[in-house]
Amino acid sequence: MKFLISLAFKNLTRYRRRTLITAGAIAVGIMMFIMIDSMLRGAEYESVRNLKWYETASARIYNSEYWENRHQMPLDINITDYKEKVQKLEEKGYTAAPRISFSGELILNVIDFGEDGSMPIEVTAIDPQRDFEVFHFKDTLVEGRFLQPGEDGILLGSWFAEDIGAKVGAWVTVVTRGNGGFYQSMDLEIVGILNCPNPNVNRSLLMMPISTASDYLEMEGAATEINIRLADNANVKAETAKIKSITGNNSLSVYSWEDLAFDFLAIAEAKRGGSSMILVLIFIIAAVGISNTMLMAIFERTRELGMMRALGMSDSSIRLTFMFEAMGIGLIGSIMGVTLGICINFYVVNVGFDFGFMLRDIDIGYRIQSVMRGVWNFDTTAIAFLAGIIITTIVALLPTRRALRMDIPSCLRS
Amino acid sequence: MIKIDKVIKNYQNGETEVKALRGVSLEIQKGEFTSIAGPSGSGKTTLLNLIGCIDKLDLGEISIKGEKVSSMNKKEKTSFRRQNLGFIFQTYNLIPVLSAYENVAFVLSLLDVSEKDVHTRTMNVLKEVGLEGMEDRKPAKLSGGQQQRVAIARALVKDPEIVLADEPTANLDSTTGEDILKLMKSMNEKLGTTFIFSTHDPMVMDYAGRIVLLHDGLIKSDKNRR
Secondary structure, eight states: OHHHHHHHHHHHHHTHHHHHHHHHHHHHHHHHHHHHHHHHHHHHHHHHHHHIIIIIOSEEEEETTTGGGGGGOOSSSOBTTHHHHHHHHHHTTOEEEEEEEEEEEEEEOHHHHSSOEEEEEEEEEEOHHHHHHHSOGGGGEEEEOOOOTTOSEEEEEHHHHHHHTOOTTOEEEEEEEOTTSOEEEEEEEEEEEEOOSSHHHHHHOEEEEHHHHHHHHTOTTOBSEEEEEOOTTOOHHHHHHHHHHHHTOTTEEEEEHHHHTHHHHHHHHHHHHHHHHHHHHHHHHHHHHHHHHHHHHHHHTHHHHHHHHHTTOOHHHHHHHHHHHHHHHHHHHHHHHHHHHHHHHHHHHHTOEEOHHHHTTOOOSSOOSSEEOOOOOHHHHHHHHHHHHHHHHHHTHHHHHHHHHSOHHHHHHO | OEEEEEEEEEEEETTEEEEEEEEEEEEEOTTOEEEEEOSTTSSHHHHHHHHTTSSOOSEEEEEETTEEGGGOOHHHHHHHHHHHEEEEOTTOOOOTTSOHHHHHHHHHHTTTOOHHHHHHHHHHHHHHTTOTTOTTOOGGGSOHHHHHHHHHHHHHTTOOSEEEEESTTTTSOHHHHHHHHHHHHHHHHHHOOEEEEEEOOHHHHHHOSEEEEEETTEEEEEEEOO
8 A cells, every 4th residue: 555655646746737737727626616616605794794784683673564565665565653662672681673664656856956856766764872782874875974863864875876866955756645545745855875895785775753753644543664783692593482482472574584585595506506506517527627637647557557467466555546636736737726615715805806897787586786805714625625635535446447447458458 | 486387468559460379388397588689579578578467468378486476366466476576677667766775665555564664685685796885876867787686676675585577687788787697697697597588699698597589479499508
């Protein structure tokens, strides 16, 4: 065995350039694996954070009948006396913020927007004093100011504002149906523009004070939802059960962020599958390269193989020699790949790649506005390292088997 | 020691069937220094390959040391070669990445020999073939004659009873070739090892104690020159 390992190692130095090129192919495969995995995990991690921070909160309470009708955003299926419920939750240590969400029509006037127009919108009415405790809009203001309770003001997402050409100080009219079905129109001044890292929110955000909305829509102390913030390491399932018991009301249901973002989670799962396919392809390409190198190495040494077999070396020992040799190439490639992968990942984690030019207009499912950053993952690095060695060793088997099928006289004649 | 009985071997060369051996019978005794001679295509290498258990015959029987090697399976033949046979090739077939010492010691690594014994036996046999002090040289740093000496050392290091050499001097100039033959002959006399070598060179045949002349797959003459 010692001799076989020593021979395999010495054979690696026989064609140094070829060994390095093949190891380089493996290294590129491993580096790509580490980098892509890091970016995907990073995108998923950041998306989940941006979902919780700007879209779903950690958990949400709805009227039990609301979920089925949520796409219509009905105002009459609501949480009555939300203040009392929020207080109860706060007494138990939860941070909660009520919201009223409704759909309507945004009317743009010729004076502020250059031409008259309208478009369908969804508006979120927030409690300015509580909402920032649950959501993270505080640091996203890029122009103007935040909302004051009771004012006829509105905040817009920066992409949405850009799309309609809105400026702080301009006025818009929101036409909607109030609680009970009556038509209502609200003239609201744009008081601020928010640039939210969640592109879905930034593309469509319209926020107004809950007290103003409540008056206009005659909600009479009701809200359509109560959002709750949980600690990052909280067991969401257990917490939602606790929240449900605190509300003590069968007409209310508690949904975790995973329930609310099931579409994102399904897309993320599908993307993971697709990305795995790409990674498998990368490894197949590297494996073909290794197989080709081993094939060349074996056929160049056919006479040597014939000699070794004639002298009584068993097929299994010969196979083992080539496997050790391939393992050596795999080891060099894996070390190079992991080193390169770690170096590139430093950049990916700390700086990231700016896909803002693409994400501005295309919804790729991830809740990332521009910069895609990676995360460190020891498991991936270890798997990539081992895969580089194992795959290389396995693909060497096929050409070795072919060479061993030749009879000894043919090997010696070659 | 070696009994070859009515051996027939045909092989395909493209679409043509070549009758390499057409019923060869021969007995070789222990310690003989035998040359299988004949022109190209007479069946010398085929016969040597069959004795060396690296090829399969079509008909007939070969026994070595009383064992019917012609009916052994692949594994048994490998084991038999490992234990009993030494090979010397025309093109030396040394492993270029290994030193002279490692090329010789490699054969012992296939057997159950202790590391200490490997060292002693390898150094002794290298000394015997006149390569003392060149143990660490790679084949590329050795002349053709020195490389063939390494190959002879490799064949002899395990003390085989039979050494088979396929045109061992064909790649060497006449002086070096003669040196190699003298070395083989001295080993044959000193160790009592049976040497069987193929050649078509009359100078090489002169060294043989016995010349078996093959022609078109048949023994044309068998002369004992002692």
